[in-house]
Amino acid sequence: MTKIEMNNKYWVMRSMPEGSNFSECFELKTENYIELPKGSILTKNIYLSMDAGTRMIMTDREDSYLPPTPIGEKITGTVLSEVVESENPNYLPGQKIRSWGQWADYSIIDPDTMFPSLVDDSEIDLVNYVGILGANGWTAYVGVTETGRAKKGDTFVVSAAAGCTGLLVGQIAKIIGCKVIGIAGTDEKCNLICNDFGFDGAINYKKEEVSNRLKDLCPEGINVYCDHVGGPIAEAVYENMALFGTIAISGLLDYYSSSKRSPGPKNYDLILMKRLRVEGFFSPDFYHREKEFNPILKNWVNENKIKLPFQITKSLEKLPEAYLKLFEGGNIGKVVVEL
Numbered sequence: 005m006t007k008i009e010m011n012n013k014y015w016v017m018r019s020m021p022e023g024s025n026f027s028e029c030f031e032l033k034t035e036n037y038i039e040l041p042k043g044s045i046l047t048k049n050i051y052l053s054m055d056a057g058t059r060m061i062m063t064d065r066e067d068s069y070l071p072p073t074p075i076g077e078k079i080t081g082t083v084l085s086e087v088v089e090s091e092n093p094n095y096l097p098g099q100k101i102r103s104w105g106q107w108a109d110y111s112i113i114d115p116d117t118m119f120p121s122l123v124d125d126s127e128i129d130l131v132n133y134v135g136i137l138g139a140n141g142w143t144a145y146v147g148v149t150e151t152g153r154a155k156k157g158d159t160f161v162v163s164a165a166a167g168c169t170g171l172l173v174g175q176i177a178k179i180i181g182c183k184v185i186g187i188a189g190t191d192e193k194c195n196l197i198c199n200d201f202g203f204d205g206a207i208n209y210k211k212e213e214v215s216n217r218l219k220d221l222c223p224e225g226i227n228v229y230c231d232h233v234g235g236p237i238a239e240a241v242y243e244n245m246a247l248f249g250t251i252a253i254s255g256l257l258d259y260y261s262s263s264k265r266s267p268g269p270k271n272y273d274l275i276l277m278k279r280l281r282v283e284g285f286f287s288p289d290f291y292h293r294e295k296e297f298n299p300i301l302k303n304w305v306n307e308n309k310i311k312l313p314f315q316i317t318k319s320l321e322k323l324p325e326a327y328l329k330l331f332e333g334g335n336i337g338k339v340v341v342e343l
């Protein structure tokens with residue numbers, strides 16, 4: 005363990021959030037030295053990725069895909085950062101990496117458990133490595149092509165469609181040749197996904213009756229649904245699935261703030277009646293495939309087939325406001341905090 009004297013501000017939870025009261029539950033603390041364990045890397049954070057899925061580990065659920073974030077400990081998430089000290093010969097000062105890290109000025113990274121990956125920002129802005137060229141891009145790619153098994157001519161629906169992952173999912177489904185309908189929470193988002201991102205239709209779930217609108221927009225039935233929310237939106241989609249359709253479950257935003265399990269769709273029987281395939285998928289299971297995914301995604305960026313807006317908050321202190329956007333619908337595209 006090496007002791008390094010330095011000032012480091014970092015976020016902890018003083019209590020588990022209820023709903024979205026992040027500014028009450030998060031606390032910014034300062035330490036004046038850090039201890040770098042043997043074999044670890046110390047990095048200066050440049051971007052902190054705000055990811056809706058991290059909300060689930062801010063509950064006391066023990067059966068989620070990751071363990072709960074302990075009260076009082078540094079909050080973790082994906083970061084883009086530059087190596088400043090290294091006890092590991094594979095990572096050298098000055099190199100930029102994407103990895104799990106801490107919501108802080110600096111991250112301490114254990115290379116064996118925190119998925120560090122060197123990134124090259126000579127030809128593309130660094131921030132893309134937490135967008136199209138990061139877990140959101142890979143999730144969207146796998147969700148459409150592998151879990152969703154979408155093919156040309158399919159009718160494809162995605163929820164949280166104007167958020168980071170949803171926008172990428174919709175654009176990839178268009179590249180494959182699907183008819184794509186997005187579900188989002190404002191008219192502005194619905195207009196944008198159709199006019200700027202090539203979606204074929206959109207439904208404002210806060211204003212419109214989703215099941216009826218899906219009937220109008222997809223009378224042929226839905227072949228693939230990429231679910232980001234669960235709840236009543238998913239139930240409305242189940243009603244409109246085609247026979248032998250696929251539900252690729254990427255996220256369940258409707259339940260993330262609850263410490264209890266979701267009740268599941270009330271029309272569960274439709275899985276049998278319509279012979280649906282329902283499958284969940286989780287990006288850490290395919291992080292190791294970065295070298296396979298990123299050339300494909302980079303080509304699509306260069307061919308102007310896929311793009312992603314960023315909503316950048318330029319201050320560690322304002323992190324709770326940035327994070328809140330994901331749960332109150334305040335974002336279009338990817339939310340990041342820049343330090």
Ligand SMILES: NC(=O)c1ccc[n+]([C@@H]2O[C@H](COP(=O)([O-])OP(=O)(O)OC[C@H]3O[C@@H](n4cnc5c(N)ncnc54)[C@H](OP(=O)(O)O)[C@@H]3O)[C@@H](O)[C@H]2O)c1
Nearest residue numbers: 055056057143164167168169188189254255258286287333
């Ligand atoms: N499986 C994986 O490995 C993986 C990886 C990355 C992301 N994801 C999933 O992808 C989804 C989106 O995550 P993200 O980080 O990219 O966030 P995001 O989509 O950029 O932001 C979340 C958006 O979801 C919408 N939303 C929030 N609560 C909702 C609710 N209860 N019902 C309907 N819509 C709601 C909001 O927009 P509007 O309400 O205004 O539409 C908000 O802007 C999450 O479910 C996340 O878990 C999964």
